[in-house]
Amino acid sequence: MQKKLFVVLSILILASLVLTACGTPAPKDVTLTLGSWRTDDVAAWEAITTAFHAKYPNITVKFDPTNPPDYNATLRSQLETGTGPDLFFVRSFGVGRELFDAGYIASLKDLPGINDTFSAGARAPWATDSGEPYAVPIAAVSHGIFYNKDLFAANGIEVPTSWEDLMAASQKLLDAGVTPFANGTKDAWDINEVVMMQLLPSDVGGYDGRMAYLNGDRCFNDPEIVAAFQQMADLKPYLPAGFEATSYADAEQLFAQGKAAMFFDGSWSIGQIKKDATAFQWGVFYPPALKGKDTYVSFHVDAAIGANAASKNLDAAKTFLAWLETPEFAALIGNNLPGFFPMTNEIPSLTDPIANDFMNFNKQAKGVDIRFVWEKLMDAPTDKVNAYTSLNNNVISVLKGEKTPEEAANAFNADVADWYGPASKCK
Amino acid sequence: MLRTKFNRALTYIVLTVWTIIVLFPLWTLIVNSFKPQNEIFADPFGLPKNFTLDGYIEVWKAGHFGLYFTNSLIVTILSLTLILFIGSMAAYALAKWKSRVSNFLYVFFIAGLMIPIRLGTIDLMRLIIALNLQNTIWSLIPVYVAMGMPIATFVLTAFIKELPNEMFDAAKVDGASEWQVYSRVVLPLMRPALATVAIFNMIKIWNDFWFPLVFIRQESARTVALGVSLLFGQYHTDWTRALAVLSLAAIPLLILYILLAREFIKGLTAGAIKG
Amino acid sequence: MSQANLSKNQKPGLLNTENQRTLTWVLFLLPALLVYLVFMAGPLFDSLRLSLYTGKGYNPTEFIGFQNYIDLFTVPLWREKFFNAVTNTCIFFAIHMIVQNSLGLLFANLLSSDFKGRNFFRTLIFTPTTLSVLVVGFLWTLILNPNWGAVNQVLVGIGLEQWALPWLGRENLALPIIALTSVWQWIGMPTVMFLAGLTGISEELLEAASIDGASEWEIFWKIKFPLIQPVLGIIAILTFVDNFNAFDVIYAMAGAKGEPAYSTDLLATLFYRTGIAGEHPTGIPNMGMGATIATITFIILMSGVLLWLYLSRRNADETK
Incomplete structure (x- = not known):
């Protein structure tokens, strides 16, 4: 309660500061552009920026997204030539950090309230090692398996409570002529981020387990990693017949059209699936751990917004950033974009039932953790393979039957140990 | 004489096969842009049964x-x-x-x-x-x-x-x-x-x-x-609209080309690069 | 006035005939040269310089001499990526050279004779060329889709289930198939150029041969083919240059990484990923290495073109 009061107060103070700064005579009207990779969410962001404009009538924010594959390159070319947007989405960890170190993102160490609104853990992906923040965390995403309730009922299947159960259920579906899972490998990233890295937290034991790898106490081909690759091999017979050429969008459609019973995906797809899967009842569950293991949820820090250090309207941009700390924004993003979860300490109640189901995973699980390779393991020198790419390639090799789980784990370990200091003894 | 006829028939066969290969994707593009999403997957190559202009209207507005x-x-x-x-x-x-x-x-x-x-x-x-x-x-x-x-x-x-x-x-x-x-x-x-x-x-x-x-x-x-x-x-995941966008991108140039095709081909072959 | 006098008298000076002619040619060249220098050659050659530097971002500042070149050929990861891209690019080019140009020649030969519907076919053959790659890529990906694509539905329909493959997901199939998609789009270009060449051949020559009892086949190979050699040369070199820089169709159908498993990675996608976009998901570009890849691609292409220029000049001299 006190925290909330503090936030509100600090925002009032900031607002008055801004008002006095732009001050008398009447504040000038400014338009800020907000760069993003979320082309899917144009309508929702327009609602959010409209709400902001209602609060600050002299500032207009224009949401201006770029297609995800082009986002990094265009943003960078614009920043390097001084034409970047005033505000932009910042990727977590190394990628965003690199832009900050190069001087393109304004420091937010003076942004009022940032330390109180967000926990240190929530700020860390967008802060220097000494804790200097440079972007305001706006959303985390969760993961899960969307499932077709009608198909489950028709085949007498309950929501499984262990990986073994899940596989048995898949076999049952397959025997009944139903494709169990919709996922494919054509786009590569999805099998890595929403399947493999969804399973890994339970396999390695959440945050503590991941830290043991990062510290060099465990090697990347230990039995837990092999088990995760084995799960991929387990999945193979249950993927669509042409999974190698099935893209992420195809997979979503296979599920939405009722042609596949389950779909490994992220919470960001709630809106999409709601719109497309209208012919049957569906729900979501978290993939259960192997028997004898606890379930940990992959709850990932996804996006933050930073200000362009070279923006001509840095003050107005910071006004917007401060507004992102308010409960009003948290409720707006949580409800306008179901499946994106505010990262504030105080989480507003969410209206979307499926979004609440995702939040419940966190409560039921032993713990939550971010995606396995995001922290440190992607910062490879340019002539080495980073852990993301290596994991991705090896997962696909296992699915295509080119490598056994052990071979894949060994190859993954070799790639990481090749450059990641703490893992050097794993060579 | 027989040989000429045979050659002519062969010409038509080759060109007709290619015509199908060229027109089929364009057909897919255009018919599907008038179908609701579900129908695109249920029947990707037939004429629209539930004809809709939603894709175009939405895209034109956006x-x-x-x-x-x-x-x-x-x-x-x-x-x-x-x-x-x-x-x-x-x-x-x-x-x-x-x-x-x-x-x-x-x-x-x-x-x-x-x-x-x-x-x-x-x-x-x-x-x-x-x-x-x-x-x-x-x-x-x-x-x-x-x-x-x-x-x-x-x-x-x-x-x-x-x-x-x-x-x-x-x-x-x-x-x-x-x-x-x-x-x-x-x-x-x-x-x-x-x-x-x-x-x-x-x-x-x-x-x-x-x-x-x-x-x-x-x-x-x-x-x-x-x-x-x-x-x-x-x-990209809303196929009716995606196809409407792509049709809107393709059709004007296509029409322009078809209108000018005769001139263009004539222009190209009139002077000719002499061998 | 004085100008005319000077040139008449052939006095040595700034404006004698020779210099005047040179001046005329320079004036003809100047507008093109200026635009090209300022907006293309300058920026490009300045960027090739970056291959001698290293650092993150688009303006690497740390000078390292030829280290990028050495790395590209000696560091296993780079060498593997680079030679994979070179091989794929050669295959991609070869498919265009063989399939696109022989089909183009076939179509041009068919379309050069007079028959009903000729204009329709002439228009049709060039139609896909007017489409954007985004459209072409999306449509063919849809048609080849393993779950609801037409190709596999037809194959299953006629009982060839074992041939209903995930076309774009197989490492040995994806590259040829994407190349054929690109052939589908661009075939109008060689067809129309061949057509122009064939239309230029005199009717009398062909009639005479026909009266002498030569078959269509003989007429084609003995008369038409030698006469369109110059067109063939231009088409060959354009195919070479265009496809060694091919990027769009791969980007649209297989992404910047050349999925699956880099089997469709070309020199241009490797350059884009390395120098412009950075690898997913880190996205930190390495412009120094990107420029190195571009420079080597440039050297390969330039040697090809110079060889072509030399050969065509020698050819021209021989025929004269």
Whole structure:
């Protein structure tokens, strides 16, 4: 309660500061552009920026997204030539950090309230090692398996409570002529981020387990990693017949059209699936751990917004950033974009039932953790393979039957140990 | 006689098969843009049963296609005119000026064909900012004209070199200046080669979205290619709309081409590159 | 006035005939040269310089001499990526050279004779060329889709289930298939150019041969083919240059990484990923190495073109 009061107060103070700064005579009207990779969410962001404009009538924010594959390159070319947007989405960890170190993102160490609104853990992906923040965390995403309730009922299947159960259920579906899972490998990233890295937290034991790898106490081909690759091999017979050429969008459609019973995906797809899967009842569950293991949820820090250090309207941009700390924004993003979860300490109640189901995973699980390779393991020198790419390639090799789980784990370990200091003894 | 008939039949068979291969994807594009999403997957290749214009209406509302087309047309037409004009002048000099300098320049021009233009993006952007052209369609024209030079000089020079020398000599004897030879003799003869260069560049310019993407943030200066790629990203999982976007991108140029096809093919084959 | 006098008298000076002619040619060249220098050659050659530097972002500042070149050929990861891209690019080019140009020649030959519907076919053959790659890529990906694509539905329909493959997901199939998609789009170009060449052959020559009893086949190979050699040369070199820089169709159908497993990675996608976009998901570009890849691609292409120029000049001299 006190925290909330503090936030509100600090925002009032900031607002008055801004008002006095732009001050008398009447504040000038400014338009800020907000760069993003979320082309899917144009309508929702327009609602959010409209709400902001209602609060600050002299500032207009224009949401201006770029297609995800082009986002990094265009943003960078614009920043390097001084034409970047005033505000932009910042990727977590190394990628965003690199832009900050190069001087393109304004420091937010003076942004009022940032330390109180967000926990240190929530700020860390967008802060220097000494804790200097440079972007305001706006959303985390969760993961899960969307499932077709009608198909489950028709085949007498309950929501499984262990990986073994899940596989048995898949076999049952397959025997009944139903494709169990919709996922494919054509786009590569999805099998890595929403399947493999969804399973890994339970396999390695959440945050503590991941830290043991990062510290060099465990090697990347230990039995837990092999088990995760084995799960991929387990999945193979249950993927669509042409999974190698099935893209992420195809997979979503296979599920939405009722042609596949389950779909490994992220919470960001709630809106999409709601719109497309209208012919049957569906729900979501978290993939259960192997028997004898606890379930940990992959709850990932996804996006933050930073200000362009070279923006001509840095003050107005910071006004917007401060507004992102308010409960009003948290409720707006949580409800306008179901499946994106505010990262504030105080989480507003969410209206979307499926979004609440995702939040419940966190409560039921032993713990939550971010995606396995995001922290440190992607910062490879340019002539080495980073852990993301290596994991991705090896997962696909296992699915295509080119490598056994052990071979894949060994190859993954070799790639990481090749450059990641703490893992050097794993060579 | 029998042989001729057989040949004719074979011609029709080959061309009909190819016609199907060409038209089938276009058919898929257009019929599916009038179907609701579910029907696209249930019956991807038949005529729409639940005819809908939703995709088009939604997409037309979300983007400003009228504006995008105007922008693309201005950029394409101005760039093409400049490419053909200054490119053909240069090609004439490169073909007829016998000197080391022109040999070197010829190679220098076509060298531009061989480096991915994206490599120069940052330098180009600094230049555009220095000229204060960013966020306008005028930023695109000099870049496209420059991009068109290698192919223009390459094709046109090769063409002029193939023209018989007597034509030039006759004009020279009549006391014509180089400019007169160029404008009265060479330009009219060059029509087919100019058409080739125009078509090559038109497709590249009309469909380029890289430079609009980095040069232009203002909605009012977007081109069709940029608008389409952004809308396509927005609707990539909404197939009715995605297909409507793609149809809107494809159809105007398609119609324009079909209207001009006769002229174009005639222009190309009229003068012909003599063997 | 004085100008005319000078040239008549052939006095040595700035404006004698020779210099005047040179001046004319320079004026003809100047507009093109200026635009090309400022907006293309300058920025490009300045960027090739970056291959001698290293650092993150688009403006690397740390000078390292030829280290990028050495790395590209000696560091296993780079060498593997680079030679993979070179091989794929050669295959991609070869498919265009063989399939696109022989089909184009076939179509041009068919379309050069007079028959009902000729204009329809002539229009049709060039139609796909007017489409954007975004459209072409999306449509063919849809048609080849393993789950609801037409190709596999037809194959299953006629009982060839074992041939209903995930076309774009197989490492040995994806590249040829994408190349054929690109052939589908661009075939109009060689067809129309060949057509122009064939239309230029005199009717009398062909009639005479026909009266002498030569078959269509003989007429084609003995008369038409030798006469369109110059066109063939231009088409060959354009195919070479265009496809060694091919990027759009791969980007649209297989992404910047050349999926599956880099089997469709070309020199241009490797350059884009390395120098412009950075690898997913880190996205930190290495412009120094990107420029190195571009420079080497440039050298390969330039040697090809110079060889072509040399050969065509020698050919021209021989025929004269």
